[in-house]
Amino acid sequence: MKHVRGDAVRRLGSDRDAAAVLGLGERKFAQLLADPPDWLPAPIDLGPRSRRWDLDGLLNAARAHAPRGELRRAEPHQLLRARIERMKAGITTPDFTKEASE
Numbered sequence: 001m002k003h004v005r006g007d008a009v010r011r012l013g014s015d016r017d018a019a020a021v022l023g024l025g026e027r028k029f030a031q032l033l034a035d036p037p038d039w040l041p042a043p044i045d046l047g048p049r050s051r052r053w054d055l056d057g058l059l060n061a062a063r064a065h066a067p068r069g070e071l072r073r074a075e076p077h078q079l080l081r082a083r084i085e086r087m088k089a090g091i092t093t094p095d096f097t098k099e100a101s102e
Helices: 015-022 026-034 055-065 077-089 096-101
Strands: 051-054
Touching (some): 015 051, 015 055, 051 055
8 A cells, every 4th residue: 555645744743843833943842842831732642752732723723822022133244333332431322302302
């Protein structure tokens, strides 16, 4: 009999597949599993050393329940360094927000 992989089989994945679905490396995923967050669904244990993840369920849980951080863009190093040097020198920058509110 020929081995055929159906849709159900493709949706179950290893730790490596689960990490890839979440956009994490394997080590970061292992750290996540060491202290699993509440939103992380339980894996499917098929036997010893046979943990599998419902990849669709994992992705849906992450989308629905994983905490979202504030989107911040890092200030370029050169601008940060210049701002620090101005602060050290006691130079203040003009406050443009006052002019806009008047």
